Amino acid sequence: MLEGCVAWPVELAEHYREKGYWRGIDLGEWWRGCADEFAVGTALIEGSRQWSYRELDAWVERLEGGILEVGLEPGQRVLLQLPNKAEFVALCLAFFRIGVIPVLALPAHREKEIRHLAEASQAVAYVIPDTHLGFDYRPMARTVLDNVETLRSVFVVGEPGSFAPFSALEGEPRPVPAPAAEEVAVMLLSGGTTGLPKLIPRTHNDYLYNARTSAERAGFTADTRYLAVLPVAHNFPLACPGLLGTFDAGGAVVLCPDPSPDTAFALIEKEGITVAALIPTLVRVWLEFAPLTEADLSSLTCLQVGGARLKVEVAAQVGEILGCGLQQVYGMAEGLLCMTAPGDPESLVLNTQGCPISPGDEVRVVDDQGRDLPDGEIGELLVRGPYTLRGYYRAEEHNRRSFTEDGFYRSGDRVRRLAGGYLVVEGRDKDIINRGGEKVPVEDVENHLLSHPSVADVVLIGMPHNTLGECNCACVIARGEAPRLSELNAHLSASGLAAYKLLDRLEIIDRFPLTRLGKVNRRQLAEQFHARVAL
Numbered sequence: 001m002l003e004g005c006v007a008w009p010v011e012l013a014e015h016y017r018e019k020g021y022w023r024g025i026d027l028g029e030w031w032r033g034c035a036d037e038f039a040v041g042t043a044l045i046e047g048s049r050q051w052s053y054r055e056l057d058a059w060v061e062r063l064e065g066g067i068l069e070v071g072l073e074p075g076q077r078v079l080l081q082l083p084n085k086a087e088f089v090a091l092c093l094a095f096f097r098i099g100v101i102p103v104l105a106l107p108a109h110r111e112k113e114i115r116h117l118a119e120a121s122q123a124v125a126y127v128i129p130d131t132h133l134g135f136d137y138r139p140m141a142r143t144v145l146d147n148v149e150t151l152r153s154v155f156v157v158g159e160p161g162s163f164a165p166f167s168a169l170e171g172e173p174r175p176v177p178a179p180a181a182e183e184v185a186v187m188l189l190s191g192g193t194t195g196l197p198k199l200i201p202r203t204h205n206d207y208l209y210n211a212r213t214s215a216e217r218a219g220f221t222a223d224t225r226y227l228a229v230l231p232v233a234h235n236f237p238l239a240c241p242g243l244l245g246t247f248d249a250g251g252a253v254v255l256c257p258d259p260s261p262d263t264a265f266a267l268i269e270k271e272g273i274t275v276a277a278l279i280p281t282l283v284r285v286w287l288e289f290a291p292l293t294e295a296d297l298s299s300l301t302c303l304q305v306g307g308a309r310l311k312v313e314v315a316a317q318v319g320e321i322l323g324c325g326l327q328q329v330y331g332m333a334e335g336l337l338c339m340t341a342p343g344d345p346e347s348l349v350l351n352t353q354g355c356p357i358s359p360g361d362e363v364r365v366v367d368d369q370g371r372d373l374p375d376g377e378i379g380e381l382l383v384r385g386p387y388t389l390r391g392y393y394r395a396e397e398h399n400r401r402s403f404t405e406d407g408f409y410r411s412g413d414r415v416r417r418l419a420g421g422y423l424v425v426e427g428r429d430k431d432i433i434n435r436g437g438e439k440v441p442v443e444d445v446e447n448h449l450l451s452h453p454s455v456a457d458v459v460l461i462g463m464p465h466n467t468l469g470e471c472n473c474a475c476v477i478a479r480g481e482a483p484r485l486s487e488l489n490a491h492l493s494a495s496g497l498a499a500y501k502l503l504d505r506l507e508i509i510d511r512f513p514l515t516r517l518g519k520v521n522r523r524q525l526a527e528q529f530h531a532r533v534a535l
């Protein structure tokens with residue numbers, strides 16, 4: 001396995017192969033199999049562009065040739081920051097086949113995050129759109145290129161400016177040696193418990209198993225028409241079951257350029273969408289607009305919802321208002337994926353986040369001392385299994401804290417397990433704010449706020465919010481005159497932080513409550529302010 005990654009122990013790997021979880025084929029070979037099997041079936045639709053499996057495969061082959069021509073090599077990392085465009089899909093498949101490793105940045109990431117990701121992954125190339133949602137990625141790419149030593153080139157989908165156009169990545173198809181199935185196929189980003197996101201290496205073996213098994217749980221078939229609403233660089237729409245799961249079943253993927261109900265509802269009608277995946281914040285927006293739309297949504301049979309806790313009242317409205325089934329999905333880019341199944345009793349579908357998709361998933365719920373708790377009690381979820389990482393990329397010290405000695409990943413999620421293995425997510429221990437599904441690393445934002453001259457000290461807390469679930473609230477001890485919210489947000493933007501990390505609220509206070517050990521008592525501080533919320 002790539003240096004800097006932690007492989008599964010030999011015996012466990014053998015067990016996963018014996019059980020048939022790992023099939024020993026790489027994602028490139030798998031895709032070729034899909035292309036052969038589903039040949040003339042529709043694979044991908046983006047706007048007015050459309051590809052059959054065979055046509056998409058031909059594009060992938062041209063990309064393989066071009067990628068090798070520009071000198072990219074197996075094992076090298078390429079930072080990929082594209083919105084829901086067909087180029088993202090074709091390029092990922094081509095990278096999988098060669099063994100070049102895409103590092104999947106989100107379109108919302110800005111200079112700070114991108115520089116960190118490029119440095120941490122030692123990326124040699126960076127792929128961007130020209131502009132997206134009013135943001136021009138090219139000046140940012142210039143700064144990143146000038147500052148990150150390993151980066152050699154930037155490729156642009158759209159107007160390239162001073163960089164290479166995307167077409168430079170297309171060339172003559174040529175034979176490509178396949179990567180090993182045990183190798184890293186893709187790097188995903190962690191929500192980030194400390195500071196900036198960590199890189200999650202996912203192997204061909206494990207990611208294919210993840211996509212296939214979740215597609216089975218969701219009942220995907222060749223008739224599935226999947227609407228990719230969330231940014232496809234995210235694990236959920238990419239492989240849970242998402243794009244890869246749809247391809248595995250021979251269905252069609254429709255890329256939604258933005259998640260607004262206007263755009264999505266029109267596509268549901270036009271393309272006869274059967275499944276879409278959303279975060280709870282978007283579910284609320286869809287539910288609000290569905291009664292007002294003229295679009296025919298009757299093709300939709302299932303709405304998958306995950307990323308943050310879905311309130312039971314909202315869950316109940318999905319069937320009533322959208323007239324489709326609900327599937328709760330509790331997942332993490334690190335691996336473990338839990339889902340309810342289409343035939344599950346309503347009480348489980350409405351009230352739980354499903355059960356693990358694989359019999360190979362070993363889930364433990366433990367107390368503060370690491371002792372296993374009986375079903376029904378709330379504790380931290382630890383997990384080990386055939387598609388859950390064993391270590392972040394080049395993060396030895398962090399790995400010592402994030403994993404038990406016997407390789408269980410400490411999720412930081414507080415869960416309750418019901419008899420039968422279904423899980424209810426009750427909260428979390430880790431220092432992140434789940435802002436409508438986007439994970440905000442508290443420490444990262446605090447550090448940037450501390451560099452503002454009017455901030456003497458700061459604690460960022462998650463405040464309950466009607467539509468987002470939680471939002472960002474900075475509790476600031478001022479130095480001199482108290483800073484204003486707009487001023488702090490301008491400061492964060494100028495530091496190059498993604499917009500979802502900006503503040504929704506500001507509270508100026510005199511001092512923080514402390515724990516008995518003299519540390520800031522974040523929980524007490526949060527409780528103090530939750531009482532006042534009226535957002």
Ligand code: J2J
Pocket residue numbers: 189190191235236240305306307308309310328329330331332333334337353411413425428434437439
């Ligand atoms: C409560 N909290 C949830 C849920 C994730 C599918 C769906 C989501 C993600 C994802 C994903 C939750 N209820 N249903 O990768 O494949 C919180 C937990 C978890 C963290 C992971 C997928 N679903 N969460 O959100 O890596 O706290 O993945 O540990 O971005 O989101 O975040 P992320």
